[in-house]
Amino acid sequence: MNSSMAPQQYRKPSQAPPKFTATKESLIEDTKKLIERSRNVQDTVVKEITPDAATFEKVLLPIAHDDNKMAIESHIIGFYQAVSTNKELRDASTEAERMMDEFGIEASMREDAFNLVDAVWKKGESLDPESKRLLEKDHKGYIRNGLGIPAGPQRDRFKEIKKRLSEISIVFQKNLNEENGGLWFTKEELDGVPEDLVASWKKGEGENEGKFFMTFKYPDLFPTLKYAKNSNTRRRVFVANENKCPENVALFREAIILRDEKARILGYKNHAEFRIEDKMAKTPKTVDDFLADLRTRLAPGGKKEIEKLLALKQQDLKERGDEKSDDGKYYLWDHRYYDRLMLDRNFQLDEQKIAEYFPLQTTIAGMLKIFEELFGLAFVEIVGKDRDELSETGKGSDIVWHEDTQVFSVWDDESEGNGFVGYLYLDLFPREGKYGHAANFNLQPGYIDENGDRHYPATALVCNFSKPTPKKPSLLKHDEVVTLFHELGHGIHDLVSRTQYSRFHGTSTVRDFVEAPSQMLENWCWTPSQLKSLSHHWSYLSPEYEASYKESSEGERPSERIPDELITSIINTKHINDALFNLRQLHFGMFDMAVHEPESHDAVQKLKVSETYNRLRKEISQLDGPEALDERKGDWTWGNGQATFGHLIGGYDAGYYGYLSSQVYSTDMFYSVFKADPMNGVEGRRYRHTVLERGGSMEEMDILEEFLGRKPSTEAFYRELGISN
Structure with missing residues (x-):
């Protein structure tokens, strides 16, 4: 539902959404401030507490509270590099992330802090289970970060390696995000590739006159490999794509x-x-x-x-x-x-035919409805002037990073007590410089602050589905429906999580478990009743779409819901x-x-x-x-x-x-x-x-x-x- 029609109890979230108003200067300034505040918290703990007096409350708690506050800003600072259309902002975000990573390495290798944590660890205080886990993970973390190594050349080398690995990871991902290569093909070489796709590609001039430019971005790459009849074309595409980031x-x-x-x-x-x-x-x-x-x-x-x-x-x-x-x-x-x-x-x-039943917006609405029923949630899309009212600046555009972004407030339904849960953002279409796959990003984790109040999470789905046109909405192939369900699964994990510390929030589980909740939800995309209820033929979305469907196709208009034989054909192909x-x-x-x-x-x-x-x-x-x-x-x-x-x-x-x-x-x-x-x-x-x-x-x-x-x-x-x- 959207905010103007939402029942009264879902109108006023108990926490304002984050702002996306950074400039390249503010990203760096804010990062310096965050780092300085964190360093001060650690310095103060180290200065004021001796190993004899060290307890969980005096040593780990102040640092955990600071971690919570840090995460509220730092995730968003690093997020700009995945979604901003402004290259300078993306670069500043990458630089800020490098600074934070560097500080993270420095903080995780402080021997003075480790000595206090080690003292707390050895005392074996009686703690609640989550605090006990925090102590165990922190203690082990210091040792895994080299503090078990005696000070000297080996430890220095260890630190140097960590720093270099962090740099490599940032540059490697940046090269992938900003990769903008591709290949020129003639119309004949692209025989079989959907024509409306080829028509949307850059057209050649000069020596490439009459050719079309296929980029290595997924919406170009996969259909070319799937549909190009010419095996030489497919080979060139495949090999070039394997060599795209030398x-x-x-x-x-x-x-x-x-x-x-x-x-x-x-x-x-x-x-x-x-x-x-x-x-x-x-x-x-x-x-x-x-x-x-x-x-x-x-x-x-x-x-x-x-x-x-x-x-x-x-x-x-x-x-x-x-x-x-x-x-x-x-x-x-x-x-x-x-x-x-x-x-x-x-x-x-027929993938194209199946896609006609899964327009992006109705499919998303259908998925949210499934999650509402299963988990006891309510999703309210925040639109129009409601965005202005929610924004601390009074400008609705400040609570999103791009005009295409949708934002929802998420609530417990009546059976779960009507409480506020958090914010969900959807950024669904490709654009220059944007992260190229589908992923869920945590923007702000949930946790309990030092006053015992809950801070609520914000999470974003960043995808690259084809854009709607005036004549046709964005249509999802079945495998894209599965992808959307999967990533939304991570998003729900991120939203409904309720932990004391941001450190354990949502998808912050071990890596060999983190995919399980999302993978489990993919099964709903292979269940006949769910496919039926998710489907909605695009020609029923508006009179304009109905007219454009009739214009472009012969024969009768199909049923509004996907027919059983198409569902059977999808299910039969699962394996x-x-x-x-x-x-x-x-x-x-x-x-x-x-x-x-x-x-x-x-x-x-x-x-x-x-x-x-x-x-x-x-x-x-x-x-x-x-x-x-x-x-x-x-x-x-x-x-x-x-x-x-x-x-x-x-x-x-x-x-x-x-x-x-x-x-x-x-x-x-x-x-x-x-x-x-x-x-x-x-x-x-x-x-x-x-x-x-x-x-x-x-x-x-x-x-x-x-x-x-x-x-x-x-x-x-x-x-x-x-x-x-």
Whole structure:
């Protein structure tokens, strides 16, 4: 609902939304102030408290309260680099984040503060569970940050490495965000690619006269790989995209070498052992065994799927009178095309037709309604003059960062007590310089302040769906509906979390659990009743759209809701080429482990990273790359996919397996609790209060066991994939 129609109890949020009025100067100034305030808090604690007098309340609490305040501003300061249209503002945001990271490293390596925390730790005070967890994590954090290393050259080197790794991560991501390459193609080379897409591309002049510029951004890249009939076009696109950020190649290599050195200084065998120790898996062996078991189970399925796809490719080339192109191989750049063709032919899955039933705005409204019913929430979109009233400056434009941004106040519904929950923002369309994937960003965490009052969270979904035009709304393909549900799942986790400390808020869980709640919610996109209720044919949205639909299509206007046969075709395709999809994920996960658990430091220095990436991809996914072409026989250096793999530099290092392991947890939760009745509000609320509300304030395995009533099992996951023993 929107704010002008909202019932009285949902009109006045108890906390104003954040402001987005920064300038490049204010970002840097505010960052300096935040850092100075934080440093003063630490200095004061260190100056006034002796180890003998150290208690949780005197040492950790003031710093935790400062952390809470810091997060209220710092997340937004760093957020501008992902969403601002102003390059200077993005650069300042990146610089501010670098300053904060640097300060974070300095703060986490203060020996004087560590000595006090160590003293509190040794006293073993009786604390509430969340405070006890804070003490444990902080104490361990100092040790993981090198304070167990005696002062001297080794500790200095450790600090230097941490600083350099932080710089690498920022520059690597910036290179990816600002990458603006692409390829020029003629109309003939783009045969098969949707015409309205090609028409929206930049048109060439001079030597590129008559050509169209395809960028590497997903809304251009994926449809080209899916629909271009010309295999040479697809190959050029695929290989160029794997090589799109050459400046990241050296940065990636430097990062894995420095991580290894840092882990060894701390006394770990390698970086993977260091990273996995405090996750749910605990040891690299657990991860390696899980991935190896999965690979063994998936490999035969992958082989069968390739045989079918290769037969389809051969049939397709024959139909087009192009048998001479058939060399009996199935290539990486064939996969999106023939995967799509198989769905079109064997399952009559017409993605464009399905997309007509999922206009972006009604789909979002439908999703929010599902979350309202399941979790006991109410979403109120804040529009028009209500934005002015809510804004502390009286200007509604100050509470969003871009005119396309939608903002909602989120409330508990009556059954949950009508309280205010937080703010949700949606920023859905691509633009220059914007973060290129779909992600959820926490803008402000929730926590309890020093007066015992709650601060409420604000969270943003940043996506890149196609923009509406005067004649057609933005339409979502089914996989984009799944993506939106997934990211909104993170957003809900972020909103309903209620922790004492911002440190544990929302999605601040261990990395091999964080995806599970969102992955579980994806199941609603594969449930017939939910697909039906989410759907709404775009021609019913307005008289203008109805007229434009009639203009552009022959025959009768379709039904308002998606027909059952289309739903059946979607559901039937859920596991088509699933083994290949999971083998692709497995390639990422096993490459991640390969570069992070070398036998020795010398081994990681000698590692041929690009070759390892490409060779492992072939061995695991079984698809051929350019190394199988006659002119490149056996050459594994054709691409640098790792240089475009932001996850491994942005926090998923020795953690990418988490996507697969959390899939195990999410399938287990869905099968055990929701499969029989996905809209069961009693279970939905139990899930909200048992799993989502706690964020990372408890051991995640304990949360999971409490919700399931037993230890998690891989059975449901393998059953869902059709590969159970």
